[in-house]
Amino acid sequence: MNYDFKEIEAKWQKYWAENQTFKAENNSDKEKFYVLDMFPYPSGAGLHVGHPLGYIASDIYARYKRHQGFNVLHPMGYDSFGLPAEQYAIQTGQHPAITTKTNINRYREQLDKIGFSFDWSREVRTSNPDYYKWTQWIFIQLFNSWYNNNTNKAEDISTLIQIFEKEGNATVNAVSDDDISVFTADEWNAFNTKKQQEILLQYRLTYLAETEVNWCPALGTVLANDEIINGVSERGGHPVIRKKMTQWSMRISAYAQRLLDDLNTIDWPQPLKDSQTNWIGRSQGASVTFNVLASEAKQSHQIDVFTTRPDTIFGVSFMTLAPEHELVATITTPEQKAEVDAYIQATAKRSERERMADVKTISGAFTGAYAEHPFTKKPIPIWIGDYVLAGYGTGAVMAVPCGDQRDYDFAKHFNIDIPNVFEGVDISEEAYVDKEKTIIANSDFLNGLPYKKAMKLAIYELEKIGHGKGKINYRLRDAVFSRQRYWGEPFPVYYVDGMPQMIDAKHLPITLPEVEKYLPTETGEPPLGNANVWAWCTKENKVVDNSEINNETVFPLELNTMPGWAGSSFYFNRYMDPNNTDAIFSDDAINYWQDVDLYIGGSEHATGHLLYARFWQKFLFDKGVVPKNEFAKKLINQGMITGTSAFAYRLLMSWCNVDFSDHEHFHSGEYFTNELFISKKLWDNIPDNRVKENEEEWNNYVEKMIKPVLDIPFNKLKLIVLELNSIHVDISIVNSSNEIIIGEWKDKNPIYKEAVFLDDNGNVMKNSDSYIVGREVEKMSKSKYNVVSPDSICEEYGADSLRLYEMFLGPLEQSKPWNTAGITGTHGFLKKLWRLYLDDNGAKFTDAAPTKDNLKTLHKTIKKVAEDIENFSFNTSVSTFMICVNELSSQKCTSKEILEALAILVSPYAPHIAEELWQQLGHSTSIATAPFPKFDASHLVESSKEYPVSFNGKMRFKLELPLDMSKDEIEATVMAHEKTIAQLQGREPKKVIIVPGKIINIVG
């Protein structure tokens, strides 16, 4: 019998599906274990070999836990709302639901072929109304909640209303908007409903707020910072403006401290915890209020700043506001107005990213206004500068140049006074940033105090005069929750008199309406503005035609949709009871499964998904919906698989027969474009990318290399555009010597049909010639033409080979290059494994008792593999299996007892072949729950050890000695050995080190 992987894999995949082998029970006496993968976005490109890496690892772990007798929950689903499907819809008119469904089917097919032990009966899709019903439900819960700092948890909004009714809001200790006005109980009770709603919105955990966004009018959408390049959109190059928009926000800042603290309670990778810690960005200090001097401005104003160094308050010599700060226009004096306006305009042109990247340029403008120092009452000039960001803190800083390098540089640059408040410290060259090692001086009541004491006293004194208080500031900002997109969850929200109203949870889901176009409306409203049936009837409690809107019983619905992270922030809980229509999940289900025991996914989600999901989990915990404060006990980051891209090197040149500077004739000129692909060697010899700057070198190059081969009337032409690019070449046409046949590539890419290729000597190459491509390791991605799909490997070598190979590549957490060359190794191993059990005559195994060697090999393997799985070191267990099979083969082992155990050991890694062998061994049920072999150390006991004998730490020879030999006996034996005598050449050893069972080292 041959190892026919195709037949075997198809057979067992069918068996598992039909017998629901991996269905997890919500009622079980077994201990639970929940293994989760980050669910994928089903893109049109299908799975590539990078996706399954984490899935294979988690699958091995899940299968291992089943062998250990756990009731394992191992689900899979799809994060199926998202931009690519919408983009495709805009281009083709195809409904995103259709694209998404097609893509999901393809993913499912690919996943099935790899033999994962998912419980598919629990599949979720975030774009499915049965699922997003609960996304909407959670949104409503958030809307109906506020964060009570006294109880330190979210509470129902009704408890807040009760307080307002009885005592107003003065005593409320809540996380809220900053601009809260104080009112009494009587005032509250006298407010009309709308006013009350407005106030409550300032406390709700999800709320409407004006947010400044990057608005791209041409695309009709908001862009993220990294979608903007040089002030225009990456896609299409349209202008982008800053615009205030009313959007839903999530008050994640309420949870900042808990998100930080609870990192200590979860077993997640330290780098991931670090990046969440940095993202939350807790800093302790004080908020200080400065009065703007009334003589300079018409009325008095106050500027609040946050500082981490209130101890240096006597070192303040100026203030800096962000150019966007709301007071700038008010306080600027007429004399300074022109300069300030010019500066604001100049900064507005720079993107936030640009401003942040450029540390060296110091710029700013004086407003002409002064603030009053809270203690000394001295006037302090108020400047604006773009090193202060509007979005952080209050958008204003008290500048202490002696203690902060940026303030110092700013002061030097603008010749502002730099008072020194540190005892015995030289600040003539740079600021003194160290906090701990100094004593405060020139600071009135703070003189002679160290940092910590000075800080406390400064805060105390500030509080006493009503000019500040101790404060903890977080970098973490509330999360914007509105998206101007079609393909996302609709909000369960309608508007009465401009105020948002929640639709009662019993009428959910509010399903996504049909639209004709997926683009924003002509008036700039989100795509849902195109829907004709998108109004809420409060009488019938259903969505009705827009024409019925009367703002009495029928009201307009929210036009934004939710962001991608909404659906992924609780899916791990929904898997516990995914088909429940009455509740997000049953109490029984959540109480049994509790939380995720092992979560595997990429580290790129550190500050997105993984932070938002923790936030929602904590909220649901506060509301008593889930029993755990954190959703995943342990998390492992899988490294990405990189691909080896191939490049051809292109010189793109445009020529024109009129002078570029001759504007008059320029447009009537004739143009020629040449695409020249040059060999790697020529490319490397190009005088750098400086060619454009260094005209002489470039001219030499053209003279030598290009003129002779191109049919261009050079005397009439001027080079106007020159670009050097490395162009991705599809790796499927590159041979193992890194060559492509030029003609073959041109056939695949007709746009390069006319391109000329030059070899190392600058000679023109023929279409039948081979061009050597350059190779570089990059992230695997379709756009880089370097993806390898798992399909062809499954086809050629089978899923078990693929699974083993992906694990064999290296440690799970490390990123590693994909190279299929080694796949024959794991495939060969499986064949060898097979031959241990079966040959042309059928079964080889017998009831023969295992030999001592057989047992030793087996138990060595059991020990190592179990340890490896616990440590997520899957690559080393593949090697261990190879060694085991090599040994058993050379031992000619036929013992059924040994082979049965081996089949179970291999089964988490290569489940198809394991099932088949298990059946061949005579079993009629699946191997999936066969108990994992028990390790017995007695089989590994050795009686002797081959000692390495070293001289001065260098191993010279080996000596087999009994393990029970005493140190003295060992020393005597070694010293008498002829090789020892030869090594010493008569020298007397100074010392002999013997570590029994380990090593012998002779010094001297």
Added chain:
RNA sequence: GCUCGAGUGGUGGAAUUGGUAGACACGUUGGACUUAAAAUCCAAUGGACAUUAGUCCGUAUGGGUUCAAGUCCCAUCUCGAGUACCA
């Protein structure tokens, strides 16, 4: 700049507490089987010198601790990831 991670043969990587560096594979070379190929099996494979024995060098670089360092300490370099004037 900061934070984190990494650097070992031609390649992927192994070395779990400081104790035989290079396991296991790929690749390469030679051989067996075959009309031939594939498949399979055997042998060699860090570098240099010597080709029997052996010697020297060798885990990014330079120091250090130690009987003994890929592993620990100090400094430096390179690469990757994240982050970004955070007051």
